[in-house]
Amino acid sequence: MRFDIITCQPNLLESPFSHSILKRAQQKGLVEIHIHDLRKYAVNKHGQIDDYAFGGGAGMVMMIEPIDACISELKAERAYDALIYMTPDGQTLNQRIVNQFSLMQNVIILCGHYKGVDERVRQHFITHEISIGDYVLSGGELGAAVLADAIIRILPGVLNDETSALxxxxxxxxxxxxxxxxxxxxxxxxxxxxxxxxxxxxxxxxxxxxxxxxxxxxxxxxxxxx
Structure with a gap:
């Protein structure tokens, strides 16, 4: 299974995938995890990926252009079974959802940040919106790590004793x-x-x-x- 995680804070995802079960799963060749820094697709030389919300209000909004550029590049290389957006107002994650995702082969996870993403991203690109609980984090990175961990540990061959997950x-x-x-x-x-x-x-x-x-x-x- 392959995960492509899009984030503006790639360093936050280094540790979760570098230890224990998730590290061994990658070493066994059972899963691939690729982290994509959204700032590489920024709209200008200053690395801009967010802007003020139309209509005013506090907080910045992640722009559609860099997200579209990153997703388009990934989709040009392979087909994806799901494009998941981590957001507090998404469907609350449970084991049934995890089991469904574990049957997929290629998944993109988009990590929200600031006040979230331009609504057009959610309307035209996203296939699933997932929340890990009724609270707000600084960004979707930790939620993405939780989701990936829950999926990867039940993939065949990841745990030494597969009955453990059951x-x-x-x-x-x-x-x-x-x-x-x-x-x-x-x-x-x-x-x-x-x-x-x-x-x-x-x-x-x-x-x-x-x-x-x-x-x-x-x-x-x-x-x-x-």
């Missing part, structure tokens, strides 16, 4: 059950006996029941109980 919270509509590791007892705090029994069917049933109970307590909306 048992994550939200994959089956439930939160994940409690997990424990060694030591079996620590300062009087014990691991549930069922997990030490070796009885796999009973352990799986216990985990399911715990997942349901945790979901009822913490996210009843997932069960349609709100």
């Amino acid at each position: 048992t994550d919270s939200f994959q089956d509509g439930l939160l994940a059950p409690p997990v424990y590791t060694r030591p079996a007892e620590y300062k009087g705090m014990k691991v549930p006996d069922i997990l030490m029994s070796g009885d796999t069917p009973k352990i799986e049933q216990w985990r399911f029941e715990q997942a349901v109970e945790r979901t009822k307590q913490r996210r009843p909306d997932l069960l349609g109980e709100e």
Whole structure:
């Protein structure tokens, strides 16, 4: 899978893709991540990519010209399955959306900044608008990293144990059950006996029941109980 991320703050994206699972996924050749500095497509020698909003008001607006130039250059090289704009007023990201994106091959992610992008970009270029939550960040870069991370970790071959992703919270509509590791007892705090029994069917049933109970307590909306 290939990600082309368009941003006016490329340095913000260096660290997330240079460590841990995302780094290994690239080393394995399972994913390509390309960061494109929007200022390379600026409208003048001063590197301008934004301007004042028509009608007045505070804040600057990202201009359509450099965004169009960058997208057009990318599309001339390959076809894209989605052009995603990271914006607070987009569709709230969830695991179902992540799973859908993971089936794609080539994706462009446009990071918003300032007061956002010229509305014509959203009307004529963007296929999906995604938010990672009901709050505002300084730009779309961190949101783009969150989206890419969520997608990449479930691609086949990325995790050493692929069943790990299938048992994550939200994959089956439930939160994940409690997990424990060694030591079996620590300062009087014990691991549930069922997990030490070796009885796999009973352990799986216990985990399911715990997942349901945790979901009822913490996210009843997932069960349609709100």
